[in-house]
Amino acid sequence: MPERTYGEITGFPIGSTFNNRRELHEAGVHRPTQAGISGGKDGADSIVVSGGYEDDEDFGHVIIYTGQGGQDPDTREQIADQVLTHGNAGLARSSIEGHPVRVVRGAGGDAEHSPASGLRYDGLYRVADFWHATGRSGFRVWRFRLVADGETDPALDNDQSDGSDEPAARAQVTIQRIVRNTAVAQHVKELHRHACQICGIRIVTPAGPYAEAAHIRGLGKPHHGPDTRGNVLCLCPNHHVMFDTGAIYIESDWTVRDSLTNDVVGKLRRSPSHAIDVRQLDYHREHIAL
Amino acid sequence: MPERTYGEITGFPIGSTFNNRRELHEAGVHRPTQAGISGGKDGADSIVVSGGYEDDEDFGHVIIYTGQGGQDPDTREQIADQVLTHGNAGLARSSIEGHPVRVVRGAGGDAEHSPASGLRYDGLYRVADFWHATGRSGFRVWRFRLVADGETDPALDNDQSDGSDEPAARAQVTIQRIVRNTAVAQHVKELHRHACQICGIRIVTPAGPYAEAAHIRGLGKPHHGPDTRGNVLCLCPNHHVMFDTGAIYIESDWTVRDSLTNDVVGKLRRSPSHAIDVRQLDYHREHIAL
Numbered sequence: 189m190p191e192r193t194y195g196e197i198t199g200f201p202i203g204s205t206f207n208n209r210r211e212l213h214e215a216g217v218h219r220p221t222q223a224g225i226s227g228g229k230d231g232a233d234s235i236v237v238s239g240g241y242e243d244d245e246d247f248g249h250v251i252i253y254t255g256q257g258g259q260d261p262d263t264r265e266q267i268a269d270q271v272l273t274h275g276n277a278g279l280a281r282s283s284i285e286g287h288p289v290r291v292v293r294g295a296g297g298d299a300e301h302s303p304a305s306g307l308r309y310d311g312l313y314r315v316a317d318f319w320h321a322t323g324r325s326g327f328r329v330w331r332f333r334l335v336a337d338g339e340t341d342p343a344l345d346n347d348q349s350d351g352s353d354e355p356a357a358r359a360q361v362t363i364q365r366i367v368r369n370t371a372v373a374q375h376v377k378e379l380h381r382h383a384c385q386i387c388g389i390r391i392v393t394p395a396g397p398y399a400e401a402a403h404i405r406g407l408g409k410p411h412h413g414p415d416t417r418g419n420v421l422c423l424c425p426n427h428h429v430m431f432d433t434g435a436i437y438i439e440s441d442w443t444v445r446d447s448l449t450n451d452v453v454g455k456l457r458r459s460p461s462h463a464i465d466v467r468q469l470d471y472h473r474e475h476i477a478l
Numbered sequence: 479m480p481e482r483t484y485g486e487i488t489g490f491p492i493g494s495t496f497n498n499r500r501e502l503h504e505a506g507v508h509r510p511t512q513a514g515i516s517g518g519k520d521g522a523d524s525i526v527v528s529g530g531y532e533d534d535e536d537f538g539h540v541i542i543y544t545g546q547g548g549q550d551p552d553t554r555e556q557i558a559d560q561v562l563t564h565g566n567a568g569l570a571r572s573s574i575e576g577h578p579v580r581v582v583r584g585a586g587g588d589a590e591h592s593p594a595s596g597l598r599y600d601g602l603y604r605v606a607d608f609w610h611a612t613g614r615s616g617f618r619v620w621r622f623r624l625v626a627d628g629e630t631d632p633a634l635d636n637d638q639s640d641g642s643d644e645p646a647a648r649a650q651v652t653i654q655r656i657v658r659n660t661a662v663a664q665h666v667k668e669l670h671r672h673a674c675q676i677c678g679i680r681i682v683t684p685a686g687p688y689a690e691a692a693h694i695r696g697l698g699k700p701h702h703g704p705d706t707r708g709n710v711l712c713l714c715p716n717h718h719v720m721f722d723t724g725a726i727y728i729e730s731d732w733t734v735r736d737s738l739t740n741d742v743v744g745k746l747r748r749s750p751s752h753a754i755d756v757r758q759l760d761y762h763r764e765h766i767a768l
């Protein structure tokens with residue numbers, strides 16, 4: 189498993205420039221010297237946007253990025269379908285895990301947003317969405333919508349609905365999951381192999397297994413829970429919603445109960461390498477459960 | 479069921495002022511003439527923040543608001559526990575449904591953020607979180623964290639983890655669901671009584687039933703799906719994740735299949751009053767499913 193560094197690389201702030209891919213590699217900002225995506229099935233940590241794909245679209249804070257593969261090595265024409273493996277699988281995985289992706293722009297890219305020469309590190313983006321389409325060439329390409337960190341996703345811009353059958357005038361979503369992975373959260377999910385500690389379900393997607401790290405006692409204001417493994421559960425989205433809204437709670441003997449009926453829902457699935465902090469369960473029962 | 483208007487009231491932009499609760503009522507900005515919360519179990523559409531509760535905290539873009547009930551009508555002292563009914567249930571419901579809440583500040587509130595006299599409409603907020611605590615009086619109070627629309631929730635400010643046992647230095651979350659309800663989404667969820675159209679599960683929380691409106695073909699760029707009932711499914715969060723990541727797809731005879739194995743997962747549950755647009759299912763199979 190490659191060791192990936194997600195996020196900023198110390199010493200290389202936004203705007204750092206590089207003369208060539210070798211310098212970029214040595215800085216650790218983008219490790220591969222050829223590929224546009226640094227990634228594998230564990231996730232992707234960086235990409236280079238340099239106009240290598242005819243289907244790329246660069247809007248600045250939003251980039252529609254084409255996956256890798258299927259190009260003739262000499263002509264760089266698309267000659268085959270792309271598949272969801274290697275870097276493509278990495279970007280999909282980063283999407284569902286919420287990993288930040290370093291974006292580097294090269295001189296060959298969109299004129300408005302790219303450097304005149306060499307390469308420039310342009311900050312962290314999140315993979316908001318991924319899908320496949322038939323590219324201009326007629327072959328399947330994977331596409332990834334990246335949104336600059338700290339910028340509002342334009343898909344959240346507007347929640348007006350006109351009820352007509354026309355495409356929505358502006359982008360809209362009704363629900364968006366913003367995933368911000370921490371080392372602690374990642375570790376707990378891996379310990380449980382992404383299986384829900386309440387029902388045991390393990391959701392498997394084309395981007396790999398999906399689970400959510402649920403803080404027992406919320407972090408930050410107003411709950412001030414600790415960001416420790418003992419304060420995190422690995423849950424499926426359904427049980428995460430139920431736990432966060434206080435629909436279920438967990439007793440000190442690990443019995444899971446329905447808050448509204450007091451019925452037993454089950455027993456918390458535990459792992460010997462994941463010690464849960466029972467004080468946090470007390471807090472959840474006292475403040476969140478009904 | 480009261481007819482509530484969520485969102486802005488035409489003719490009363492942010493900053494509109496009112497001399498008293500009667501004017502506020504007549505404007506339709508906050509209907510009740512006494513209660514601080516306009517809401518019931520279908521949701522809450524507005525609140526007045528005016529210092530009536532000793533446990534309120536007003537930080538401007540973030541408000542920690544205390545629920546209603548349990549006060550002596552004469553002394554306004556807290557003399558009993560608050561319960562999750564009436565306006566309190568309304569704010570909890572608005573939290574899980576993503577309804578915007580109009581916030582009005584009165585002269586009695588926090589000195590920094592409140593008007594010197596009368597009442598002022600201060601815009602739309604979302605109920606980010608709700609919980610209960612023992613108030614200064616020793617009785618249970620319900621508390622609601624409201625965040626101004628368009629402002630970043632401070633709980634999303636930082637995703638650094640130091641792994642220590644200390645309370646996180648800054649607020650952090652690992653996942654946040656941002657719900658933006660539309661009339662179309664609400665209607666489809668109500669038609670199916672919040673039961674998942676794939677597995678039939680109906681999640682019930684202390685804030686009422688919870689389901690998610692899933693657009694079959696995404697709205698806005700790049701998918702340009704229509705915001706119509708025919709393009710929306712009522713799903714549980716687990717099946718929503720699976721549908722959006724392409725882990726499952728739906729055939730034209732409503733068979734639901736696993737994208738990775740092609741196994742039959744089940745049959746889509748339909749309602750005679752909810753005509754699903756099969757062209758959108760075609761799009762999902764062609765672009766999202768593996």
